[in-house]
Each structure stands twice: as C-alpha cells, then as structure tokens.
C-alpha cells in the first residue's frame with residue numbers, strides 16, 4: 001500500500017511539474033510579443049494587470065502610472081494576463097483611433113457572457129449589431145427630448161436640496177432618483193423612499209459588476225479562463241438581472257394595457273419596440289437601421305445599460321465638484337454669483353435655458369471631469385492589421401487598445417500644475433491652445449458617450465439647486481488625499497467624502 005501511494009505521489013508531482021513548466025513556457029513565449037515588434041514594454045510574471053484584476057489596485061490609477069512611466073513615448077506595449085495591449089499616449093494617434101481610422105478600431109473588445117440578456121446593451125454590443133442600435137437610440141438623447149425630461153430632473157433636484165441636512169450620500173441619492181425616474185418610472189417622492197433604497201442597492205451591485213467585466217475584458221484571449229469568469233459573472237448578477245428585467249417588463253405591460261405615455265426613456269424605448277423608431281426625430285441613416293424593432297429584452301438591456309453607465313458617473317461628478325468647491329471658497333463664491341445673477345434674470349426659476357447660460361458652471365464641471373474622470377480610460381480592439389503612422393509597427397488584429405484619460409489629464413505638458421483645480425483651463429483661449437485629444441472625455445467618434453449631455457444636465461441642475469441655497473465647506477474629517485476604490489473600473493473614492501452644508505443668508 002505504502003509503495004503504491006509513493007508511486008502515486010511521484011506521478012502527481014511529475015504531472016504538476018509538467019503543467020507548471022508548460023504554463024511558464026507559454027507565458028515566457030507570450031511575453032516576447034512586444035519585444036519582437038520593438039515596442040517598449042513592461043511585464044511581470046502575470047502580465048501587468050495582476051494587481052487590478054485581483055482588486056489590489058485601481059485599474060485607472062494603474063494605467064495612469066504606465067502612462068507616466070512611458071513619458072516621451074507615443075505608445076507602450078503591456079500585457080493583460082497574456083493579451084497584448086497597446087497604451088496610446090500621442091494625442092494625434094488617439095484622434096486617428098477614435099475618428100479617422102475608426103474602421104480598424106470599431107470594437108470595444110470586451111468579452112461578453114452571451115447567456116446574460118442584460119449584457120446585450122449598447123456599451124458592449126459588438127458589430128454588426130452595435131451600429132444600427134446606436135443609430136436607433138441616438139434620437140432619444142436630442143435637446144428636444146432632454147428638454148422634455150427637464151421637469152423631472154428639476155423636481156428631483158429640489159427634493160435633493162430639501163434632503164441636504166439628512167443625507168450623507170446626497171449626490172448618489174439624487175442621481176439614482178433622476179435615472180430611476182427617467183428610466184424605470186420609479187416614483188420617488190422622498191429621498192428616504194424604500195424603492196429608491198433598493199434601486200441604489202442594486203446600482204452598487206452594478207458597479208461591482210464593472211470589476212468582473214474588467215476581469216473578463218482582460219482575459220479575452222485566454223480561452224481557458226473565459227468559462228470561469230463567465231460563471232462568476234452570472235452568479236454575481238443573477239438577482240440583479242431578474243430585478244431589473246422584471247421591473248421593466250411590468251412597467252411596459254402596465255403602460256401598454258392602460259395606454260400610458262410619459263416623457264421618459266421607457267416611453268422612447270417602447271416606441272422603438274412598437275414602431276421601430278423614436279417619434280419626432282429624423283433617422284440619421286435609415287438603411288443602416290432597417291426595419292428591425294426592439295424586443296423587450298433589447299429594451300431591458302439598454303435601460304439597464306443607461307442606468308449603469310449614467311448613475312455613478314453623474315453622481316461622482318457632483319460629489320467631486322462639491323469637494324473641490326468646498327476646498328476653494330473663491331471659486332465657489334464666483335460660481336454662486338453666476339447662479340444668483342442668472343436665476344434673477346429668469347425670475348428665480350431653474351429652467352433649461354437658465355442652466356444653459358451658466359458658462360462658469362460649465363468650466364467648473366469640465367475641470368472636475370479633468371481631475372476626476374469617472375471612467376478613467378477608453379478602450380478599443382484592433383479589428384484588422386494596422387500600421388502605426390510614422391513607424392514600422394504593425395498592430396495585429398485582436399490587440400487591445402487603451403487610452404488613459406487619467407494619465408492625459410494629469411500630464412503637466414498638457415495641463416501645467418495638474419493637481420491645481422482651475423476652471424479657467426477651460427476658457428475658450430486655453431482650450432484653443434491645447435490639442436483637443438488630450439481631453440477626449442466623453443469619448444469621441446462613433447462610440448462617444450451617448451448620454452453625456454444628460455449626465456451634465458443632471459449634474460448642473462443638482463449643483464444649482466444646492467449652491468443657490470447653501471454653501472459647502474470642508475470639515476475636520478474631509479480628506480485632502482483621495483484614495484481610489486480597487487473593486488471597480490470606475491474612478492471612485494474608496495470612502496465617502498464628508499462635507500458640511502451651510503445655509504446661505
């Protein structure tokens with residue numbers, strides 16, 4: 001028996017050694033990729049992204065570090081486990097990827113678990129489905145449609161103002177309420193409402209899901225790991241997925257049975273389901289769209305996608321603005337002066353047109369998004385062999401492409417003294433002196449953020465409501481050094497930022 005076990009153990013050790021050797025050789029061979037192409041590269045035993053994949057480091061911060069270390073280079077190669085990824089630093093090359101040579105970089109290159117219906121949303125859809133979906137959804141975000149939704153945003157903004165004394169997570173609650181009402185028609189009369197609480201709970205889960213996605217995105221070409229990550233994604237999201245799908249299906253059924261029409265996203269998406277287009281808007285390119293109609297599943301996926309893409313990005317924009325304004329009283333006073341002047345001209349009413357007149361507010365938000373880009377990178381996949389202009393390097397099909405917004409925004413070459421919060425960086429003169437692609441924030445080109453104007457509108461209305469009635473100040477506990485959450489691909493502070501609201505006289 002003893003001899004038999006010894007033999008078994010020896011065989012086991014030998015088998016494990018062979019597997020380890022094979023893995024080692026595979027990785028060593030994989031890491032020759034950039035070296036062979038003569039591209040500067042960085043590499044550690046498990047690619048460069050191990051710490052962010054394992055949740056030990058913020059992905060946005062990691063990319064910024066790579067960007068900074070590669071100073072003087074136009075691009076740098078790195079590895080996501082075994083997948084070659086090219087980080088682009090040169091603004092002119094960025095312009096090509098996003099606009100001019102888009103046809104070679106039209107995919108996001110994120111691995112999708114097809115069994116999850118909510119994954120089939122605009123943000124992640126691959127070609128050829130993405131383009132017609134984008135064309136169909138674009139009319140839902142025109143100025144006319146946003147004006148129609150303005151009243152909802154405004155009313156929730158006023159409720160938020162009333163809630164400032166009691167609620168610590170003010171900006172998060174406000175955004176969940178706006179998006180919740182615009183997308184799911186969840187009526188939230190009180191900021192402490194239970195439905196709003198549930199929605200927030202699930203919204204947090206959607207953000208954690210972002211981390212799982214970053215993982216699956218990173219292992220796109222490691223087939224063996226695909227199934228493992230896909231299963232984890234489903235397990236994590238099962239409850240969230242059924243919550244959202246049921247909420248939307250009930251809503252649609254109720255409206256169809258009772259002939260209810262409203263000025264919100266569900267209504268617009270229902271038009272796509274029942275008529276194949278959004279009323280009152282000309283289609284950009286009708287032959288691209290064809291005669292296809294949205295299914296209930298498409299409607300649910302895009303509602304969820306808008307919720308996930310829109311709520312945390314906008315809420316973090318408000319809280320980051322309030323944080324910087326609390327630390328810079330002079331900037332805050334200047335902004336309040338503008339808000340007071342414009343509102344006086346509009347009879348004290350917060351209207352769509354009044355908000356549009358607040359140009360300093362726009363600069364404050366642009367500077368906030370420079371220092372705290374909620375999605376700190378853009379990603380694409382190379383879809384055909386591509387020779388980098390002014391170089392001999394050929395980027396192969398399947399290579400991941402990343403653009404570090406966080407890196408570009410803190411590059412002193414483009415933004416001198418980058419830690420300084422200075423809205424005047426966004427004066428017309430300053431903007432004209434900079435390459436536009438060092439701040440390609442909403443993204444640019446055909447994949448650009450479809451909801452940016454709504455995100456900014458919500459943020460503006462939220463800030464105007466708060467700052468017209470109170471001032472914001474730091475407390476003894478307000479941090480001066482924000483650390484970022486490692487568990488999500490978004491750039492979110494690890495802890496909430498404590499601020500004090502003081503009623504204006």
Ligand code: HEM
Nearest residue numbers: 123306309310313314375442443444447448449450451455
């Ligand atoms: C301040 C708020 C927001 C910020 C900073 C932001 C940022 C971004 C960024 C950086 C991208 C990637 C663009 C690219 O890859 O080129 C993006 C894409 C996207 N965003 Fe936003 N976003 C915001 C608000 C919203 C809102 C409110 C919605 C929806 C209601 C939304 C929906 C989307 C969608 C669907 C995409 C994918 C578009 C496509 O690939 O065709 N976003 N966003």
